[in-house]
Structure formats: structure tokens, C-alpha cells
Amino acid sequence: MEITEKDVVNFLKHRGKPVYFKMLRKKLGVPKSEQKLLRKILKKLQKKKIIRYEKGKYLLTEWKTKGENLIEGRVEAHPSGYGFLIIGEEVEDLFIPPPQMKYLFDGDVVLAKAVKRKKKDEAKVVKVVQRAIKTAVGRYYRDKTGHYVLLSDTVIPHRIYLSKKEVKKKKLEEGSYVVVEITQYPAPRVRGKGKILKILGKVKNTQTVAEIIARKYSLPTEHSEEAIKEAEKLSPVVRITKNRRDLTKQICFTIDPESARDHDDAVAIEKEGNYYRLFVHIADVSYYVKEGSAIDREAFERGNTYYLPERALHMLPERLAAQLCSLRPNEKKYAFTCEMLINRAGKVIDYDIYESVIISKAKLTYDEALRIIIGDPALEQKYPEVVQPLKDMEKLAKILMKAKEKRGSIDFDMPESQILFTETGDPYDVVPYERHLAHRIIEEFMIIANETVARHMYEKGYPFIYRTHEEPDLDKVIRFVDLVAGLGYEVSYPEKITPKFIQKILEKVSGTPEETLVRFMALRTMKQAKYTVENIGHFGLASDCYTHFTSPIRRYADINVHRMLKKAIKGKFTKKDLQTLPSKLEEVAKQCSKMERIADDAERDALDMLKLRLLSNHIGEVFEGIITGVVSFGLFVEIQRYLIEGLISINTLPDHFRYDEINQRLISDKKIFRLGDRIKVRIERVDEDLKKLDLSYVE
Structure with missing residues (x-):
């Protein structure tokens, strides 16, 4: 039988x-x-x-739940080749060694068995329940093993093999970037196989990088037809109604980066004796984006706009982001206004929050605003109405900065860079991105508006989404203090962890060669800010109450903040709302926090890819660097000119070095390398596919 x-x-x-x-x-x-x-x-x-x-x-x-004690979890891959099995918030992750990671992708859901090990328990993967990646971007190569695509948009670069027939049919040139569909996943003694969906070309420019990043992080590049149709149906007519204040005659204006196409916020100021009346007008996105609509559902999924080099993947359809909602100059617009009366100590002594209609009188760039403040006759002639308001804004911003500093707010102010591109989207240089007084003015005004709105909702006790930042773990702070002491500064352990304590250390190193490193390490000590329905304060800003109200065109959390505020000011919270909204808002807060992390990773990844492309033209050249990491196998060094990290392998150093883990040093008989040391490095090798930058030490 x-x-x-x-x-x-x-x-x-x-x-x-x-x-x-x-x-x-x-x-x-x-x-x-x-x-x-x-x-x-x-x-x-x-x-x-x-x-x-x-x-x-x-x-x-x-x-899986019986005697075998199999665990279901999500794979988190690490670029070094190993991974972790993430089981849940309450359960410790399991280590996945490199041999198993050869067959796994970041985000895969697997069944595994926990295996006891001395250092950390390992996961023995038994079965892949769900694959995270179906299509991917990579570069086509050919060698004695066959024709394959080396994936660029996965954390660990896998090889996906192609048939000769497919290569011939598509006329593939070696080194071309392609989109590949995985038809067979790698397994022990089984190659990964796939077929070509799209050829992107041979050059890694802004278009290729956007495609790689969008696929790597599963970012939607288009809006659905339904959402676009909804956006097209929205009326462009702006009416002044009895529930909106008519502020169309007020001198308000926007200040944004030169490349900005959407304008979330406009500002206005009036001097009243020793007081300043500040108006922060925010685009009234929630007027257009109704809860449960296709636009709203897509905005929730995206969480925010993703700013890739030379390309933004917008949270909202173009018609809303760049036209209807955007506070463009000389156009009537619906706004949500936070009006504040602020005294000489930087305290809000009175405020009002209401819906309004405004007309922005000018669209200034940060540089133009700065030039008007310091005196530029040509610009003063071009924008005569904004000259005095800008000077008053400078005074108020300085008052607010002083008040914030007094309470202990931490200014990390890390160096930033921007990539310059040719018209075809090819990177040709990296230059520092300077933040100056005009940036600080807008930053301070947005912070005070966010605090005012948050405090209003907190005191009323209504359901709300707060922007929160927990205090750092004590052991991390102790390690940070040890590091600063190791750099030769007199510091003591804190009796209580406060923002003021961190701020004082940063003041000590201000203007020294170690400043950038200490700021960087202080930032590493911090927890990540997130969205929560409980108000637990914002440690970094030393604020007891904070939210995100000021960027609803690019952040979904802000749209929900607007919705709750409108309910509050119109007295529309029902008993049912008070019961059901907290869990609804918690779901929104979790999604927005998650998508914000993805946006940060995606944007950083895209910049690094293009920087590596640039550096491939500088092999053999020498640059200034700062040691940002000391490990048993070498030194991580950030090249100051390009703000990108590379590795000096311990084997290439000109002596026998031993690793001093406690003091973060490599020591030989003749030399000591410490965290924060400035050294010269030579670029030895750039691997764009594996995202590796190999450096050597120059004496």
C-alpha cells in the first residue's frame, strides 16, 4: 500500500x-x-x-508550544553578519550566529529553539514562517560560481543567482543595479534564485539610491488612486467663517530651507511694552484630512514624510502637501494658531489656541532671514514689512534660548553635512550644513508652541499624544562620565540624573577638540524620544510637557494632535471619547514612533550610500578623522570632511596593540589610541555593495 x-x-x-x-x-x-x-x-x-x-x-x-518549546520571533540582522531573534518586550533577545544568518533576512518571522551558551543564549532556527523580503535591489555580477545579484538593500548582502537565459534575454551588463524577485530563498546546500523585474542602470545616483532605500525599508513611492482622487476633489476655496479668526491682514511669513516645497508654519510677532505677542500659525491639515479617509489611512501607514537625497516620499498626496495645505505666500490659507504672550523671562503668561485664516506675506529662506537681521539693504528693500518683526523675533528667540538653558535643556547641536549633486543626480561633493540664528529662531518658536499646546491638553486632562523622552539609564550615564574623565576632565557621578548634569558636562568641553565626540557620546547615552499617551516629560528639552503640533504636513502624530485640540477648544469630547480615544491614540503613537525610526535609518542609509560613492574617487588620499569607537578588532574613525565612519583594522596598525575595554583604548608599548583622539587616516578601500570603508592610520 x-x-x-x-x-x-x-x-x-x-x-x-x-x-x-x-x-x-x-x-x-x-x-x-x-x-x-x-x-x-x-x-x-x-x-x-x-x-x-x-x-x-x-x-x-x-x-511549537508543546514539549519542544519552540519560540516564534522576528529576525533582526546586523551588518557584521550575525543577528538577534526578537521575541517580545519582556523577553531577552536570542543571538543568531552568522552561519544561520546566511539563510535569513532582516524581518523574517521564524520558529526557533533556545540553546544555552556561556555568554548569551542562542537561537537555533527551525523553520522560516514568513519571509520579510520578496523583491530587492542589488548589483549584477558574474564569477566562476555563476551569474548573481548581490543585494544592496538588505542588512546582510545575500547573493541571488540568475539563469544564463535570463541574463542573455535582459542583455545585462556587469555592475548594473537591478530589481530582482526572489523565487527561491537560500537554505543549507540551496542557492537563492531570482528573476529580474527592472534594470536601474550602472551608476549609483539619487534615483538608484531612492529605489534601493524604498525597497529596503518597504517605503511606498506612490499614493493610491483612491487617495489621489480624494485629494483632487478637495476644494481650493478658503472662506472666512464665524468660527475662524480673520488674520489675513497680519504681517506673518514663513522661514524654511531653500529647497522646501511645503510650508507647515508661519510666524508673526507684536511688541507690547515689555512683552512679546508671538503667533505660530500651523497649516490646518486636519481640515482637509478626514479620519478614516483613504488619505488618512495612507498617512497612518507612512507615519511621516521620508526625505531622501533630492527626493521626498510624501506622507500626503502632492496636491495637499505642496498646494492646499502649504502656507504659500500671498494665498489665503486655513491655519491653526497658537497665540502666546511671553514675558522677559521667556514665560508664557497668557495664550489662546484657535482656527484661523492667514495670508503669508513672504517666503524667506533661513539665509535671507539672517541677512535681513544683520542688515542687507537689498533684502530690506525687497521685504520692508518683515524687517522690524525679524529683529523683534531675534530678541525673543534669545530670551527663550536663555530660559531653556537655565532649566537645563541639552543642546546636542551635532555637525551636519549636505551632499551637492549635478543636474543628473550624481553626487560631486559634501559640504557642512550650517545651522545659524535664523534656524534657532524658528526652532525656539516651535518648541514654545509645542509646550503651550501640550500643557493646555495636560491640564484639561483630555486624551492626547505627547512627545516624550525618558531619562537615560544610570549605567549608561556612569559609562559616559567615565569616558569624559578618561579624556582628562574633572567630573563626578551624579546623585540624580538631570538634564542640567549632562548640560554642564557639554559646557565644560565647549570649544575643545573633544567637543564633537563628547556631544556624540552624550547623544548615545540618551534614550530615543517617542510618542506616548502618558505625559512623562521630555528629558532632553528639560520640559515637563511637550508634543508635536507644528508639522502636520510631514508628521501623522501632529494631525492627531490637531484633531484632539479641536475637540478640546470646541468642547466636543464625549463620554465615549474619553473611554475609547486613549487606546486609539496609543495605536497611533506606536505606529508614529516605529515609522520615525525607519525614516531616520532610511535617510542616514541613503546619505552613507552616496558618500561612499563619492569616496570611491578618493582612494589613497589622506583625511583628518576622530576616533568614535574602540573595539578589540580595531578603531572606528569618522572622517571629519565627509561625516562618515570607516574602520582601521588592528592588524594594519604599526605595532602590537592590546585592547583596554574599560577605558576604551588600544595600547602598545609606544602608542595609545583613545576614544576622541584626532588622527590622520588614508582611504584604502571602498566597497559600495557591502557598505564598507577601510582606512589605515597615517603617522
Whole structure:
């Protein structure tokens, strides 16, 4: 009698524990001559009902919660080749060693068994439940192993092999970037296979990078037809109604980067004796984006706009982001206004929050605003109405900065860079991005508006989304203090962790060669800010109450903040709202926090890709660098000119060095390398595919 799938499943159920193939064959009475058929059945069943693991044992998938103690988790890959199995917030991650990561992708959902190890428990992956990646971007190569695509948009670069026929048909040139669909995933003794969906070209420019990043982080590059149709139907007519204040005659204006196409905020100021009346007008996006609409659903999924080099993937359709909502000059616009009366100590002594209609009188860039403040006759003539308001704004911003500093707000102010591109989107240089007084004016005004709005909602006790930042862990702060002491500064351990304590250390190093490093390490000590429905304060800003109200065109959290504020000022919170909204808002807060992390990673990744492309033209050249990491296998050094990190392998250093982990140093008989040291480095090798920058030390 021929064996069936049902026979195998019934036997495994009855057996109640994993079985080797040999025993399975014997117990089912399958002769050696028919073992091929049994293997075929087992292979088929592996896709749905059974798992093969540990030296070829077979077990039923449904046993994962029984005696075998199999755990389901998500794979988090690390560029160095290993990974972690993320099981949940309350459970410690399991280490996945490199040999297993060869067959896994970041984000895969797997079943695994915990294996005890001395240092950290390991995950023995038994089955991949769900693959995170179906299509990917990579570069086509050919060698003695065959034709393959080396994936660029996965954390660990996998090889996906192509058939000769496919390569010939697509006329693929070696080194071309392509989009590939994975048809067979890599497994022990099994190659990953795929087919080409799209050829992107040979050069890594802004278009290629945007495609790689969008696929790597699953970012949507287009809006749905439904959302676009909804946006097209929205009326461009702006009416002054009885529930909106008519501020169309007020001198308000926008200040943004030169490249900005959407304008979230406009500002206005009036001097009243020793007081300043500040108006922060924010685009009234929630007027247009109704809850539950296709536009709203897509904005929730995206969480925010993604700013890639020379390309923005907008949270809202173009018609809303750049036209209807954007506070463009000389156009009537719906706004949501936070009006504040501020005294000489930088304290808000009175405020009002209301819907309004405004007309921005000018669209200034940060540089133009600065030039008007310091005196530029040509610009003063071009924008006569904004000259005095800008001078008053400068005075108020300085008052607010002083008040913020007094309470202990931490200014990390890390150096930033921007890439310059040719018209075809090819990078040709990296230059410092300077933040100056005009940036600070807008920053201070947005912070005070965010605090005022948050405090209003907190005092009323309504459901709300806060922007929160927990205090850092004590052990991290102690390590930070040790590091600063190791650099030769007199510092003591804190009795209580306060923003003021961190701020004072940063003041000590201000203007010294170690300043950038200490700021960087202080930033590493901090926890990440996030969105929460509980108000736990903002440690970095030394603020007891904070939210995000000022950027609804590019952040979904802000749209929800506007919705809650409108309910509050119109007295529309119902008993049902008070019961149901906190859990709804918690879901929004979690999604926005998650997508913000993705945006940060994606934007940083895109910049690094283009910087590596630039550096491939500078191999052999020498640059100034600062040691940002000391590890047992070498030194991580940030090249100051390009703000990108590379590695000096310990094997290439001109002596025998030992690793001093406690003091973050590499020591030899003749030399010591410490965290924060400024050194000269030579670029030895740039691998754009593996995103590696190899450096050597120049004495």
C-alpha cells in the first residue's frame, strides 16, 4: 500500500515527539526502495505541516508550544553578519550566529529553539514562517560560481543567482543595479534564485539610491488612486467663517530651507511694552484630512514624510502637501494658531489656541532671514514689512534660548553635512550644513508652541499624544562620565540624573577638540524620544510637557494632535471619547514612533550610500578623522570632511596593540589610541555593495 501525507501526519501526532527519518521509514513500513517517495512527501509537508530540524528530526508545526518549546520571533540582522531573534518586550533577545544568518533576512518571522551558551543564549532556527523580503535591489555580477545579484538593500548582502537565459534575454551588463524577485530563498546546500523585474542602470545616483532605500525599508513611492482622487476633489476655496479668526491682514511669513516645497508654519510677532505677542500659525491639515479617509489611512501607514537625497516620499498626496495645505505666500490659507504672550523671562503668561485664516506675506529662506537681521539693504528693500518683526523675533528667540538653558535643556547641536549633486543626480561633493540664528529662531518658536499646546491638553486632562523622552539609564550615564574623565576632565557621578548634569558636562568641553565626540557620546547615552499617551516629560528639552503640533504636513502624530485640540477648544469630547480615544491614540503613537525610526535609518542609509560613492574617487588620499569607537578588532574613525565612519583594522596598525575595554583604548608599548583622539587616516578601500570603508592610520 502506497504511503500518503495523511499517514505521515497521523504517525507524528500519535508519536508525540520528533522522529528521525530512519525511524519514520521503519515505523511506517516503507521499504528502502520506496524511501524516495517518503522524502518527497516530507518535503511537501514541510511547507505547511511539519518542521525538519536538529540532525534531520521531523516534528509537527503545531508542537511549537508543546514539549519542544519552540519560540516564534522576528529576525533582526546586523551588518557584521550575525543577528538577534526578537521575541517580545519582556523577553531577552536570542543571538543568531552568522552561519544561520546566511539563510535569513532582516524581518523574517521564524520558529526557533533556545540553546544555552556561556555568554548569551542562542537561537537555533527551525523553520522560516514568513519571509520579510520578496523583491530587492542589488548589483549584477558574474564569477566562476555563476551569474548573481548581490543585494544592496538588505542588512546582510545575500547573493541571488540568475539563469544564463535570463541574463542573455535582459542583455545585462556587469555592475548594473537591478530589481530582482526572489523565487527561491537560500537554505543549507540551496542557492537563492531570482528573476529580474527592472534594470536601474550602472551608476549609483539619487534615483538608484531612492529605489534601493524604498525597497529596503518597504517605503511606498506612490499614493493610491483612491487617495489621489480624494485629494483632487478637495476644494481650493478658503472662506472666512464665524468660527475662524480673520488674520489675513497680519504681517506673518514663513522661514524654511531653500529647497522646501511645503510650508507647515508661519510666524508673526507684536511688541507690547515689555512683552512679546508671538503667533505660530500651523497649516490646518486636519481640515482637509478626514479620519478614516483613504488619505488618512495612507498617512497612518507612512507615519511621516521620508526625505531622501533630492527626493521626498510624501506622507500626503502632492496636491495637499505642496498646494492646499502649504502656507504659500500671498494665498489665503486655513491655519491653526497658537497665540502666546511671553514675558522677559521667556514665560508664557497668557495664550489662546484657535482656527484661523492667514495670508503669508513672504517666503524667506533661513539665509535671507539672517541677512535681513544683520542688515542687507537689498533684502530690506525687497521685504520692508518683515524687517522690524525679524529683529523683534531675534530678541525673543534669545530670551527663550536663555530660559531653556537655565532649566537645563541639552543642546546636542551635532555637525551636519549636505551632499551637492549635478543636474543628473550624481553626487560631486559634501559640504557642512550650517545651522545659524535664523534656524534657532524658528526652532525656539516651535518648541514654545509645542509646550503651550501640550500643557493646555495636560491640564484639561483630555486624551492626547505627547512627545516624550525618558531619562537615560544610570549605567549608561556612569559609562559616559567615565569616558569624559578618561579624556582628562574633572567630573563626578551624579546623585540624580538631570538634564542640567549632562548640560554642564557639554559646557565644560565647549570649544575643545573633544567637543564633537563628547556631544556624540552624550547623544548615545540618551534614550530615543517617542510618542506616548502618558505625559512623562521630555528629558532632553528639560520640559515637563511637550508634543508635536507644528508639522502636520510631514508628521501623522501632529494631525492627531490637531484633531484632539479641536475637540478640546470646541468642547466636543464625549463620554465615549474619553473611554475609547486613549487606546486609539496609543495605536497611533506606536505606529508614529516605529515609522520615525525607519525614516531616520532610511535617510542616514541613503546619505552613507552616496558618500561612499563619492569616496570611491578618493582612494589613497589622506583625511583628518576622530576616533568614535574602540573595539578589540580595531578603531572606528569618522572622517571629519565627509561625516562618515570607516574602520582601521588592528592588524594594519604599526605595532602590537592590546585592547583596554574599560577605558576604551588600544595600547602598545609606544602608542595609545583613545576614544576622541584626532588622527590622520588614508582611504584604502571602498566597497559600495557591502557598505564598507577601510582606512589605515597615517603617522
